[in-house]
Amino acid sequence: MSCFNIQSINNTVDGQATAVSKPIGDAIKTLAKLGSNDMGSIDSLPNIFSRKLISYKQLRTYFRDVSAGDTIFVQYPLYISYPAFLQVIYYLRFFKRCRLVFIIHDINSLRIDSDAGLRGMGHTNNATLSLKNELRILKLASDILVPTEAMREFIMNTKKVSANIVVFGMYEYLSNSLKMPVFQNQPTMIFAGNLNKAGFLSKLHQSDFHYEIYGKRPATFDLPSSLDYRGSFPSDELVSQFTGGFGLVWDGISANDISGVMGNYLRYNSPFKASMFLASGIPVVVWKQAAIANFIDQHHLGITVDSLSEAELIIKHLTDKQYAEFAGNARTFGLQLRKGARFLSVLEDTVNPGK
Structure with a gap:
């Protein structure tokens, strides 16, 4: 056979x-x-x-x-x-x-x-x-x-x-390099992907939190000027752009909850961006009702929340020790994903x- x-x-x-x-x-x-x-x-x-x-x-x-x-x-x-x-x-x-x-x-x-x-x-x-x-x-x-x-x-x-x-x-998330970076605690959430499917970004114009955005500019809406837009990179180059904080695994049209078709799809799938962040040694922010939420909680790979405002509040008050634990777990699990x-x-x- x-x-x-x-x-x-x-x-x-x-x-x-x-x-x-x-x-x-x-x-x-x-x-x-x-x-x-x-x-x-x-x-x-x-x-x-x-x-x-x-x-x-x-x-x-x-x-x-x-x-x-x-x-x-x-x-x-x-x-x-x-x-x-x-x-x-x-x-x-x-x-x-x-x-x-x-x-x-x-x-x-x-x-x-x-x-x-x-x-x-x-x-x-x-x-x-x-x-x-x-x-x-x-x-x-x-x-x-x-x-x-x-x-x-x-x-x-x-x-x-x-x-x-x-x-x-x-x-x-295979990689020939098994060296994992060590990131420091910083109040940042990183979003990377197809921005046309991320309508929730347009709702963040009043947020004073630091969001780093990667991807081709969306054709269906304008990114708020308050967001830190970094441009579009191939996946094998993207991970080298990250400097710390949390990787955001979110979708749909709302920042207050998960809504829309793509938001609901999080109930079933395992977004590849979650693997990308973890393989980079970056802990993640995930919707509480997402299919991967329990896994993230059980292995302390990040935080699960109902809204982005909740995530902002948690991250702002996170101690360096707490972040180091999340990041350490992300590096350990991310190494498995790389292999x-x-x-x-x-x-x-x-x-x-x-x-």
Whole structure:
């Protein structure tokens, strides 16, 4: 039996550089340690009927080295048309008779946001139809690896998927350097990412707290002048810009609570920015109802709050000793994320169950 992995390399959202490529790239590197054969990006396969379908000849050629009984790791979702996605999965499952293992990065049905240009599976804004489309694919998996227990429960509660669903935890953030910086206590929150999805930033015009902002300037609103905008950097350069404080894991349109589609998505996913901050040795600020909140609390990796005003107050009164404990825990856990050992262990257990 051999292992292979397929994925899309989707580096942009609405023309903006995103962190999508690093979690996918890190998974490819970890799969290689397992002995998986990387089949590269599948994005170019659809080329007929307005690039929505794949010819049988293309499928046969692309997967010519795959044999019955092989394990295929699919980094889900594939950023190709829904009909083409179905073609690939059906071909591997029924024609090649492979074992399919899905590594979940996102469940698109949970984050449909037309304002941010995010559509569901099948390029639809209808959440019910999108979920139906996703389940047609997910139910063909033998194993599904998800980042949080909340996402596992969401899939299980559909009653449509019989696959073995395993929680692998926070996304790894691989790095060749195992030297972790030591940050000092300072009243700062850092936000980095797609700013078009961070409408809450526009509500901070009256705050006197120091916020450092990284990312391409949003097209949908103006950043308040009180925010310390630092510009946009590739993910591998971004972490070197941080000087201390807390990494902010927040989303949606409100600073007083979590609201909006992207805010609600925090109930299910493990934001990659949380891994980025922790792998940088920076503790995090997380919404109390986020899927990763309990983990952050249990391991003392930062603070969980109901609002940003609450976070501001806590950070302002934090002692150097308290911050040093948070930062020390972040460095210890961040080192694990840099090594990717936890995710590799889950992959090994998936390939060789019972060993």
